[in-house]
Amino acid sequence: MGTALAFHPSLYTPRVPQNLLEEVQEIEDPLEPTPERIEAGRKIFFGKGECVTCHSKNGKGVRIPGHSSRDFTNSKWQDLRADGELMWILKNGSPGTGMPIRVGRVITEEEGWEVIQFIRTFNGKTEK
């Protein structure tokens, strides 16, 4: 310990630690996506989750010194990450980056799944 976390900015590097990855990837969204839940997720993204501050209105993200936020419209990224990994990031943040812990701090786990459903709607889209 005591050394700075070596952060690998590549898209292909999972954010979840290797020893937990397989287990985390198997965790599925327990909530069936519905238009109502996606709408609730949109409100969280723009409201109390404060996601829009760093991830911007269109999900492409803003430039942050050191390490910019993820472009949610990148369908390669969308395909690479399982829902369970996104939930892990909401609960733990993305170590070594500005991505803060959200679930358990500002939103509940259920709200976390809703905002994940909303983030999935950015896939392949440039508007919104």
Ligand code: HEC
């Ligand atoms: C203070 C700025 C900030 C806020 C607020 C923020 N994020 Fe992030 N987020 C980031 C940064 C920076 C990254 C890039 C981290 C990385 O590359 O690992 C990121 C990455 C992510 C990722 C993807 C990590 C990956 O797999 O590459 C997800 C999912 C995410 N954020 C969701 C959210 C949600 C949902 C909210 C609101 C509830 C939110 N973020 C709020 C800065 C922020």
